[in-house]
Amino acid sequence: MDFLPIFMNVKDRLCLIIGGGEVAQRKASVLLDAGAMVKAVAPEFLEEFSGLAGIEYVVQRFQPNHLDGAILVIAATDDHVVNHEVSKLARARNIPVNVVDNPDLCTFIMPSILDRSPLMVAFSSGGASPVLARMLRGKLETMIPQGYSRLTAFCARLRNTVRTGITEPAIRRIFWENVLEGTIAEKVLAGDEADAEAMLLDQLKKGNKPPSGEVYLVGAGPGDPDLLTFRALRLMQKADIVLFDNLVSKPIVEMTRRDATRIYVGKQRNNHTLPQEEINVLLVRLAQEGKRVLRLKGGDPFIFGRGGEEIETLAAHGIPFQIVPGITAASGVASYAGIPLTHRDYAQSCTFVTGHLKNGTTNLDWERLARPNQTIVFYMGLHGLETICAQLVSHGLPAGTPAALVQQGTTQDQRIYTGTLATLPEIVQTEKPRPPTLIIVGGVVTLREKLNWFHPEKSE
Secondary structure, three states: OOOOOOOOOOOOOEEEEEOOOHHHHHHHHHHHHOOOEEEEEEOOOOHHHHOOOOEEEEEOOOOHHHHOOOOEEEEOOOOHHHHHHHHHHHHHOOOOEEEOOOHHHOOOOOOEEEEEOOEEEEEOOOOOOHHHHHHHHHHHHHHOOOHHHHHHHHHHHHHHHHHHHOOOHHHHHHHHHHHHOOHHHHHHHOOOHHHHHHHHHHHHOOOOOOOOOEEEEEEOEOOOHHHOOHHHHHHHOOOOEEEEOOOOOHHHHOOOOOOOEEEEOOOEOOEOOOOHHHHHHHHHHHHHOOOEEEEEEOEOOOOOOOHHHHHHHHHHOOOOEEEEOOOOHHHHHHHHHOOOOOEOOOEOOEEEEEOOOOOOOOOOOHHHHOOOOOEEEEEOOHHHHHHHHHHHHHOOOOOOOEEEEEEOOOOOOOEEEEEEOOOHHHHHHHHOOOOOEEEEEOHHHHHHHHHOOOOOOOOO
16 A cells, blocks of 8 residues: 555644645635634635635745644645645644645545545545546445435444443444344435334344354356456455465455455365365354355356365255355456357357366366367366377367467466467477466367457566
8 A cells, every 4th residue: 555544533623725726625625524623825815715614814825834733734736836845844844744636745645535424435546546536436426325324323323232232242243234234224224213223222132142154155256356246245245254265366355354364275286275175164163153154266166166065064064055156267267368168150069177187187078078169168277288188189179179278367467378289288388377277179269369358467
């Protein structure tokens, strides 16, 4: 982070504005809304600015003594010399200073604000693109209506009541989550606070019961966080404990609840931090302890993700669970690589195959896989690529059949290596791609040159 996001209490404290124009007026209005005592200094002021109530106006050029007593200063002039002077003197006195549109002179920046007081949301690009921050605020304006101000105040009013009634923090947090995601919140948003309060107090009588554990089996998709489902995001924010494996990208793991316990369970080739059987047992144990457990898996849990094995164990122990599908690697990675899995001219069917079986072999139904006019997608086939290509050729596919290997598809580290069944093994041996990878075989690979649309930045 370039700046630490904080909220500052300026109520009844002196804040200084240098400048008398439209921008200075906007900044002064924000400070007034926050309850600050505002002093504005400028040789002249816009008429609209000078008409604002609650501001002390000083019609002078900036002088160092104007900083006396201020706990915050904003310079909003078009005079670069004055702006530099204000920044220099404020820094010397350890007064937080903002110079509009000049991040290098700032010790703090003014964010774009979504005001649902007492709920506040602030956006900032660190000065890189204030317009983008304002656009994002505009999107949230429609998602967080004014009623959330009333809902936040409702929670504040009953916070101590709930704290007294439910003394265990973990149970209290779950209680509030159930309130905010259910009928009570809807009643508050609709303006029926009396009925909402009665319902909350009724639920509070039952609030000290230990929470029942549950497991969320969630597909994290192939790597790009934008491909997560809304339901996946919601459950990622509810879980107390997160179990994730090697195929889940770091940005997605960071989107889970910040105070959740995160447990890495590995699942790299020949290097499993926890064997699958131990993961199954761990899921059961944590749920039996009353935890809400998120099992975050790359791609889709039920497509070569061993989700079926985990659910079998949960069902056998009577553990409640939810399953959230994810975009499987074959679909997501092929799309980002510009390779359609089916096409009327090249492939009328598509087969998904694991290139790494439970016993470490690649003993597959090669005769069926080597049929023409289909696309074959191999998961986890990097280390068996040479065998895969040789077997397909020996069972009837032409050596010139197009083939591609995609490294870390849908991410900024995506790299695509194309060739044929005859040439791809040598290309991969030379280029040494990093897992996870996906292998696509079939005529559809030739469409990549036309349909290539995703251009990740080159990694350092």
